[in-house]
Amino acid sequence: MPDPTPPGVFVKELPSGVRMITGASTSVPAFLGYTKPSANDDSEANPQPFTEAERTVPQKIGSWREFAARYSVPGIAKELADATDPAAIHALQRCLPLAEAVHGFFANGGGACYVVGFTGPQDAVPPEALKGNTEARSGLAGLETVPEVTMVAVPSLWDMTADVSAEKEAPAPDHAAGVDRMNEVVRHCTEQRNRLAILDPPPGLTPAQVGAFADTLASPDTDDAAFTTLYYPWITVPGVDAVERTVPPCGHLAGVWARTDAERGIFKAPANQNLRGALGIETVLTDDEHGELNAKGVNCLRVFPDRGLLVWGARTRSTTRDWRYLNVRRLVSYLSDSIRQSSTWAVFEPNDERLWATLRHSVSSFLTDQWRQGALVGRTPDEAFYVICDATNNTTETTADGKVVCDIGVAPVRPAEFVHFTITQIAGESERTT
Structure with a gap:
């Protein structure tokens, strides 16, 4: 610093040499599901809709309005109102669980998310396609290049187990096929070590059936179980197209996780929180039913007098002492990720x-x-x-x-x-x- 000529106070800044560790991302989910294959009818939307190729790779979304424009949600509602062919109706309806999940995420306090689309809603998605391809950045493999993702949910998973048909009723989900797809999601999270899977059981199950279904998943004493969460029951929502429907709760719960992180911190269990944007639940549980499901690692949604609909569970599916609780698993992943990302300066140092x-x-x-x-x-x-x-x-x-x-x-x-x-x-x- 040159000698000052006028009188006064002068400051010289010098680097301290202290290496600081900054916290990694904690509240960014990735949603995988069916989307409209074409965006031609939304050409006047702002922002412009993604092309079909763009919809199959991870895209960062910052608001519900952006998602609706980018993924042609108004176009889905319009086509559904005009459609008469059962197969076309079923295919369009399969695009709505993803939209409902993203809407529920932002309604419950989420800030940003990633979306990976599958543009063939008339067809089932085999486990290999859900796993995806690293070079094409498709499916779960596409998320390997997005380190800020900390939650993975597939709201369209049970639709992915069967092709649509010309029958009036939508095809029933294949439970065994759904478990195969769940295993791919859990495997991805376990390999990445910094994200957890938010899973939903099949629709329409009784509490006893959900308990039996939980027993078909990975053993609770394995490493996979520590990166797995399962929530029950499904919820009723007003609908992004103003038509009430029952949807999996994974998107709303991702928003609850993000809201808890922002208000209290990742160390706080994301439970005892209201579920915003939900009208009700598919099944009302008793204390005894809840107790049996809780023992199997199933997190329940409960309705309490004067308190409304609450998230009443914060467990992984693991039975081990270290990884039984969701906030503990997320905290350790957060600490590990933060230290790893902020310590790359040490490479090649003496x-x-x-x-x-x-x-x-x-x-x-x-x-x-x-x-x-x-x-x-x-x-x-x-x-x-x-x-x-x-x-x-x-x-x-x-x-x-x-x-x-x-x-x-x-x-x-x-x-x-x-x-x-x-x-x-x-x-x-x-x-x-x-």
């Missing part, structure tokens, strides 16, 4: 004590902030987490291989799922006589 100390300081500062926000248990940071990055775990062999090892342990806050009160009646003293 692998010595100065690097280890910088990593320890960066990670400890980040975790201390999380502890202060209430994400970790402990009276002090030392009780809430530990960070080891020194000569004890960075040996001569690991440094010779170009590796830096940083061992981290955290104590997440678990939800108070069962609150018990003890009430004791104390008999009054007998009156004294004089």
